[in-house]
Structure formats: structure tokens, C-alpha cells
Amino acid sequence: xxxxxxxxxxxxxxxxxxxxxxxxxxxxxxxxxxxxxxxxxxxxxxxxxxxxxxxxxxxxxxxxxxxxxxxxxxxxxxxxxxxxxxxxxxxxxxxxxxxxxxxxxxxxxxxxxxxxxxxxxxxxxxxxxxxxxxxxxxxxxxxxxxxxxxxxxxxxxxxxxxxxxxxxxxxxxxxxxxxxxxxxxxxxxxxxxxxxxxxxxxxxxxxxxxxxxxxxxxxxxxxxxxxxxxxxxxxxxxxxxxxxxxxxxxxxxxxxxxxxxxxxxxxxxxxxxxxxxxxxxxxxxxxxxxxxxxxxxxxxxxxxxxxxxxxxxxxxxxxxxxxxxxxxxxxxxxxxxxxxxxxxxxxxxxxxxxxxxxxxxxxxxxxxxxxxxxxxxxxxxxxxxxxxxxxxxxxxxxx
Ligand SMILES: Cc1ncc(COP(=O)(O)O)c(C=O)c1O
Ligand SMILES: Nc1c(O)cccc1C(=O)C[C@H](N)C(=O)O
Numbered sequence: 001x002x003x004x005x006x007x008x009x010x011x012x013x014x015x016x017x018x019x020x021x022x023x024x025x026x027x028x029x030x031x032x033x034x035x036x037x038x039x040x041x042x043x044x045x046x047x048x049x050x051x052x053x054x055x056x057x058x059x060x061x062x063x064x065x066x067x068x069x070x071x072x073x074x075x076x077x078x079x080x081x082x083x084x085x086x087x088x089x090x091x092x093x094x095x096x097x098x099x100x101x102x103x104x105x106x107x108x109x110x111x112x113x114x115x116x117x118x119x120x121x122x123x124x125x126x127x128x129x130x131x132x133x134x135x136x137x138x139x140x141x142x143x144x145x146x147x148x149x150x151x152x153x154x155x156x157x158x159x160x161x162x163x164x165x166x167x168x169x170x171x172x173x174x175x176x177x178x179x180x181x182x183x184x185x186x187x188x189x190x191x192x193x194x195x196x197x198x199x200x201x202x203x204x205x206x207x208x209x210x211x212x213x214x215x216x217x218x219x220x221x222x223x224x225x226x227x228x229x230x231x232x233x234x235x236x237x238x239x240x241x242x243x244x245x246x247x248x249x250x251x252x253x254x255x256x257x258x259x260x261x262x263x264x265x266x267x268x269x270x271x272x273x274x275x276x277x278x279x280x281x282x283x284x285x286x287x288x289x290x291x292x293x294x295x296x297x298x299x300x301x302x303x304x305x306x307x308x309x310x311x312x313x314x315x316x317x318x319x320x321x322x323x324x325x326x327x328x329x330x331x332x333x334x335x336x337x338x339x340x341x342x343x344x345x346x347x348x349x350x351x352x353x354x355x356x357x358x359x360x361x362x363x364x365x366x367x368x369x370x371x372x373x374x375x376x377x378x379x380x381x382x383x384x385x386x387x388x389x390x391x392x393x394x395x396x397x398x399x
Pocket of ligand 1: 097098099100127129130167171196198199219232
């Protein structure tokens with residue numbers, strides 16, 4: 001135990017990203033490993049929100065749509081997210097929930113594809129909302145959903161495939177899927193690639209432009225720390241924007257919204273991914289939260305994320321008796337996101353007790369303990385403590 005604690009100390013001392021932790025509101029008594037569900041609060045956000053509420057809303061009122069830049073916030077904040085996911089400017093718009101953006105992206109992909117293609121492949125292991133929404137979208141566009149395990153996605157794409165909706169990192173297992181390979185295979189089959197980045201954006205490089213992704217969606221409340229219910233985003237590759245035909249053509253995506261004409265005319269660019277009035281308070285909290293990324297390279301975040309999950313597993317192996325937990329997250333670095341998922345008997349009771357003892361992960365029923373590692377604020381001593389407390393809890397609870 002002392003050896004691993006010493007090692008954690010050495011790793012934390014050498015960690016260039018360690019200094020970012022002080023930017024977050026965290027308490028020393030808690031190891032927070034649930035940033036893959038709700039990211040921690042960047043400490044400067046409350047002051048910014050006080051200004052938004054008292055001055056921008058309270059004093060400027062309606063003038064803030066122009067003078068405080070409220071109207072253009074969805075594109076402006078999209079451009080802040082862009083470098084984190086490897087996109088050039090002008091391709092990401094922020095707003096609505098991930099679910100709503102899945103709907104826009106799947107319908108738009110179906111409309112962008114050739115008429116004789118009637119299948120939409122969907123990650124069979126997807127977070128449920130993507131599956132539900134894709135199924136409804138497909139019914140509306142006259143397509144058929146084909147559930148496919150991501151490992152078989154490249155092989156499943158064929159002449160009838162219009163598009164595929166795939167998660168970059170699986171919410172449950174933490175498995176990272178092969179975004180470049182699957183995207184290339186879909187393109188070779190003449191289909192479009194739609195990616196859900198909820199569990200990868202802010203945790204690892206995505207390379208949307210470099211890999212030729214067509215459309216993508218993601219949330220901002222996990223590794224981007226935007227806050228509970230912060231707006232999601234939609235990526236539309238520049239080459240698709242002119243033909244992007246939104247199924248939700250609200251007035252905010254109109255070419256001249258304040259003309260208030262009865263006929264719809266889509267705005268140019270990614271603005272056509274907007275729908276109605278943006279949720280400005282959440283959006284501006286997200287914008288402020290993104291300040292923590294100034295000067296941070298996503299490659300460095302990835303390197304630390306892998307080191308953290310490696311070290312956590314090393315500590316689990318050292319402390320937890322063989323057979324009590326089984327990692328369902330792949331060992332191979334290129335198949336892993338930024339979480340470790342451990343299958344465990346009696347998992348609900350184990351997670352409840354972990355949380356009581358200050359180690360906050362979460363449970364995915366029936367038997368998965370999820371531990372998310374956010375490299376900007378989680379350190380190696382946290383990983384060691386989490387594994388140690390897990391071993392103590394398991395020793396105190398019957399198998
Ligand atoms: C992969 C994935 N997609 C979508 C969502 C959620 O969508 P929404 O933001 O609409 O709740 C989550 C998590 O909540 C998720 O993990
Ligand atoms: N979005 C969430 C919420 O509103 C409440 C509780 C959890 C969430 C989540 O984000 C869950 C998460 N997507 C997951 O991977 O399980």
C-alpha cells in the first residue's frame with residue numbers, strides 16, 4: 001500500500017495538468033469520479049453567472065441579445081468546443097439536448113443520402129436515448145433501423161445503408177470504438193457517419209475533420225463541465241451544410257429571423273442547426289466553463305487519462321481480492337475511453353457504500369461500478385484512494 005501511495009505522489013508531482021484542479025470547486029474529502037455523468041463546477045462560473053443575471057439580464061434586459069452577444073452564443077460557443085473535438089471553425093452549433101440533436105442529425109443524414117438506401121445502422125449497445133430517437137426518426141423518413149455491434153459496423157455497411165449512428169465511447173463499458181475505421185468503411189459503402197461524442201469530447205482526441213466525420217452530436221455536462229442540463233451541440237461538416245435539411249427548422253435557423261416571414265429559408269452555415277430561442281443562462285454557464293480549456297492540449301488530457309485508468313487498475317489489482325471485481329473496460333489503450341467499469345456482485349450496495357465513504361462513482365444496473373476519470377481535476381492519489389476504499393468496502397460487505 002505504501003508503495004502505491006508513494007507512486008501516486010510521484011505521479012502527481014510530475015503531472016503537468018495537476019495545476020488545473022484548483023480551477024474547480026472540489027472538496028478534499030471527496031474523490032469525484034463521476035465527471036462522466038456530471039462534470040465538476042469550474043470555480044469562476046458562479047461569479048460569471050451572477051454578472052449574466054444581475055447586469056446582462058437585470059440591467060440590460062432585451063438589449064443583451066445584441067450587446068451581450070446572446071444571439072450569436074450558439075455558434076460562438078460551438079467554435080470554442082471545435083478545437084477540443086478536432087473541428088475547424090463554423091461547423092458546431094450549441095443548443096438543445098443531445099437527444100434532440102440526435103434527431104436532427106439522423107433525419108438530416110437520411111435526407112442527405114441517396115433515395116434507394118433504406119437502412120440506418122445503430123450501435124446496438126448505445127445509450128438508450130440514441131436508439132429510441134433513431135427509431136422514431138427512421139419511421140418518419142421511411143428507413144429501417146438495423147442494430148449492429150460497433151465491432152461489426154464496418155462490415156455491416158452495404159449498398160442499402162444510408163447512415164450509421166455510433167457512440168465514440170460506450171457509456172457502460174467505457175470501450176472506445178474505432179471512429180476513423182468505421183467512418184472510412186461507411187464512406188466506402190456510400191453511407192454517412194453520425195457519431196455521438198458524449199463520452200469522448202473533452203476526454204480524448206476525436207479528430208472530426210481529420211477523419212471525415214459527416215455529422216456528430218454530444219453533451220457538454222460531462223467532460224466539458226457545462227453544468228446540469230447544459231446545452232448539447234451538433235457538428236455538421238462544412239461540405240454538408242448547404243444541403244443540411246433540418247427536421248426542426250425553427251425561426252432561429254432562418255436566414256432572416258426577424259423578417260418573420262411565413263416561408264422558411266434556411267440560414268447559411270451551421271446556423272441552420274439551430275431551432276428556437278437558446279437557453280441563454282445554461283449556455284453562458286457553459287461558455288464560462290470552457291475557459292478551463294485555455295492552454296490545455298487534448299493530447300495531454302488523453303495521456304493523463306490513460307495513465308490514471310492504468311494506475312487505478314494497478315491499485316485495484318493490488319488491493320482487491322481476486323474475483324471480487326472484473327474490469328469490463330478493455331485493457332488496450334486504443335480501445336478505452338476515460339472511465340473504468342468494474343462488474344461486481346452486489347454492485348448497488350457497494351456503490352452506495354463507496355459514496356458514503358467519499359468515493360463518488362456511479363452504478364449502471366445491474367452490476368457495473370463506473371469510475372470516470374476527468375484528467376483536469378482527478379489526480380493519481382484520488383485513483384489510489386478510490387481503489388483502497390473499494391477494497392475496504394468489499395471487505396466489509398458480503399460477496
Ligand atoms: C451516449 C449518450 N447519449 C446521450 C445522452 C443523453 O442525452 P440527453 O443530453 O438528451 O439527456 C447520454 C447521457 O445522458 C449519453 O451518455
Ligand atoms: N444526463 C444525466 C442526467 O440528467 C441525470 C443523471 C445522469 C445523466 C447522464 O448523463 C448519464 C450518462 N449519460 C451515462 O452515461 O450514464
